[in-house]
Amino acid sequence: MDPPTPPLGAAPRNLRILTFLAALLPLGWLAWKFAFVTDDAFITFRYALNWAEGLGLVYHPGDAPPVEGYSEFLWAILMGVGIRLGVPPDGLSQVLGLTSAVLLLAGWARYASRCIATGPVALVGGALFLGCLPPLAVWSTGGMATMAFCAAVFWLFALTWSKPRGRWGIKVFTVGALVVLLRADGAWWVAWILGPALGGVWAGGDKSRFKTLLSATVALVVVWTLHVAWRYGFYGDWLPNTARAKVGISMRAAERGYNYLMHFMLVFPGVLLAFISLGSARGWRERHLGPVLGVVLGTALHVVLTGGDFMAFGRFLVPALPFVALLLCAGLSGLEEQGSPVAAAGYAFVCCGLVLPAAFDRDIFPARWRTAFGFRHNTPQAMERSExxxxxxxxxxxxxxxxxxxxxxxxxxxxxxxxxxxxxxxxxxxxxxxxxxxxxxxxxxxxxxxxxxxxxxxxxxxxxxxxxxxxxxxxxxxxxxxxxxxxxxxxxxxxxxxxxxxxxxxxxxxxxxxxxxxxxxxxxxxxxx
Known part of the structure; x- marks a missing residue:
């Protein structure tokens, strides 16, 4: 469970800054290009407005019981606080989304340079790939909590799998609480991160660290339980109505979720290439690549179970993308350590080149391939529409x-x-x-x-x-x-x-x-x- 030790060590400060900028510059440009607020965000805004006006976290004041037609509890509260302060929620949501993106990139550069690689090609190449992913840019605005949730998930992982510093347990709990409360299904990612970590610490025999991590986990279970109990008491249901409105866990949902995954891979084949780079990765145990891969697979399983999402650019898969970039960074590091920095750089550029075209309405593969895995069944036009x-x-x-x-x-x-x-x-x-x-x-x-x-x-x-x-x-x-x-x-x-x-x-x-x-x-x- 301990973080990597020398010879991996930590990258120089200037290289960490360069790594951060390599992700920030392309992501910032793409976020500016795609800036928008989706209609579904205004559902949460209406709840926030009513809450700010003292009418409760409701869509229709006076309904008994009210309906939980949102999935982002903490986001609604933040928007409500902004409304009380006179800040329009559409603008506030974009500012918070972009701020979350910066925090994500800072956390990624920090963790990757400490625990994944120290070579410049691997770090800059992985960061460049992360910044070139259109889904991250699209959902850095959008008005929803997608990017804030993504950043919280990554920071929870980074804190959990890094060397304890300061009040480590409190930090893990605090960020974990953000994950639990930002999205109704946030506990899923907490389980995929803290579950393997608890197992690893127990197997390693570090009783003090296990006790601290277990305490944080139990506290998060309490937070989740209290929130569910509040939901039932206020809305009269254990689940948010947004979950009830979907098909539920079924073979039909699984088929649509599988199509969602395949469609995403065909639109962004560079993501698949990032996985393939793991063949050259070294030090799986020291770099904690198993847990990194686990978060990616857990997110994919969530998509299959829930049947995907109709919105553009694979919103449900966004939390996995920083971890995919870590896997690519590890693969590039393996090539770099084998004395092939040029090959590593070329591989990174190819990965970037295989995710960017979608940002300009271009397909890597024939459009009929992704249409064969269509999942937006509203109309034939929706099935054929690009991201x-x-x-x-x-x-x-x-x-x-x-x-x-x-x-x-x-x-x-x-x-x-x-x-x-x-x-x-x-x-x-x-x-x-x-x-x-x-x-x-x-x-x-x-x-x-x-x-x-x-x-x-x-x-x-x-x-x-x-x-x-x-x-x-x-x-x-x-x-x-x-x-x-x-x-x-x-x-x-x-x-x-x-x-x-x-x-x-x-x-x-x-x-x-x-x-x-x-x-x-x-x-x-x-x-x-």
Whole structure:
């Protein structure tokens, strides 16, 4: 369990700084290129807003029991604190995401230079690969806790498998608590990190260290138990509603999760090449490569069990990517130690070259290969869409739905309600009661049986607008249509049935803040208004 000792030693300070910069510069550029806030982030923002206003951590104030339609408890609290201080959550989330990315890279450079390699090619090559991974850049913003969670997972691993310094047990507990509370499934990664560590310390006979680590682990179990108990007491369920809304652990989920993994490898084959580099790695025990590999495999297993995620650039696999970069660093170090620094440098550049094209909407392999492992079953277009295309669509839709929420705030009367499938920006900006067709914030949809046909992750139980008729919702559907009324008539003539017949143009002439004056807002009211 002890960290590597000389001759590995620790890399010089200047090399550690260079390692950090080798990751920071490409990641910073890519993060700027992909900066956005996804619609799902606004679901958490609405919970945070209500909490900040003293209404509780709820989507609909007054519901009894309320529904836990978010998966990032601590993130919601942080956003709520920001709102109380007058900081908009969309901006705060991006600042915290980027800060988390910097902390991740700093931790990676520190750990890699102390425990994985000391050679410049291995360290800089591994760091460059880490910084060139588009998924890390995309989810350094995005508005969700993905990068904060990723950084917390890595720091928990680095602290656990490094030489104890200072109040080591308290540090492990503190970072572990962040992992547990940042995501509803965070305990999964805590188990994959602390479980092997406890076994290693016990086998090594270090009773003092085992006792400290066991105490931290027990304390984390208590934190997790208290949070679950609070969830049950406040929301009336042991699981968040976001988990209920999915298909659950099943062969169907496993098949979709497997496709998710294969699709990711075909889009980013450099990740697979990083694994292959392990063939040249040396000192598996001293470098703790087994536990590193364990976190990667544990994350992959989580993806298979949960059935993946519909969002762009493999969001569910992001926590594994810093560990993949460590494996590559170890492989490059082996080549460097064998007297082949040029080969190591070439290998690192090839790995980078096999992950970057996706950031520019380019495929390494024929597009039909990844389509064969499609997992977004909404439409044929979704199955064929590239990861860049999915990101672009998510960015545009988030903007459209936020603008629709602002329009509904202008148009709607007190007590109005709306049925919709995307409840983030629309719900946050409108403040209306929203009946969620996908069930994230509507329990009765989440508790239904999954649809019989293949579905996209997170859309396993979608219901039509008419499902909510007994609640007499005011608005059944809505969409922004590009162009004027003439273009709308022509479109309906050429594409009959695509737009619901009840969707009617709305008068926004008096709205000075209309963000889309060149588009027509179509709303379908339950009855003419």
């Amino acid at each position: 860049w295309g999915q990101w672009f669509r998510m960015r545009e839709q988030a903007s459209e739905w936020a603008d629709m929420g602002r329009a509904l705030e202008y148009l709607a009367d007190p007590g109005d309600s709306v049925v919709y499938g995307a409840v983030g920006g629309l719900g946050y900006y409108s403040g209306l009661r929203v009946y969620d067709r996908n069930g994230l914030v509507t329990r009765e949809v989440a508790l239904r049986a999954p649809l019989p046909q293949a579905t996209s992750p997170g859309h396993d139980k979608t219901v039509p607008p008419e499902f909510f008729s007994r609640y007499h919702p005011t608005i059944l559907d809505g969409v922004w249509f590009p162009g004027g009324l003439g273009a709308l008539r022509l479109y309906r003539e050429k594409n009959p049935g695509v737009l619901r017949e009840g969707l009617k143009p709305q008068d926004l002439v008096g709205w000075d803040l209309n963000p889309r004056p060149d588009q027509v807002l179509l709303l379908e009211y339950r009855e003419e208004k």
